[in-house]
Amino acid sequence: MLTASSPKPLVENVPGRFCVLDSCNGCGLCMSYAIHSFTFDDSACFYYVYRQPEGDEEAADVLRAISVCPMDAIQDGGKSN
Ligand code: SF4
Structure with missing residues (x-):
């Protein structure tokens, strides 16, 4: 059941396959695994997808x-394909 508190995609994400939701706690693990796609927002302490991955790797x-x-x-x- 969806509620008012269901996590939603952050507006900072670039459009595409992957996105970070507003339930992110800012731990930074994602960036350590995929620095090409994740970065952080200094002021609010969350991470988001700044670039969609290219290629299978x-x-x-x-x-x-x-x-x-x-x-x-x-x-x-x-x-999508
Ligand atoms: S910083 Fe990345 S790994 Fe940590 S909670 Fe947010 S999205 Fe998940």
């Missing part, structure tokens, strides 16, 4: 980040 890095995210805050919209 970079996508695999992001999938690893998803597997270690303690908040399940990284969403995979799935391959």
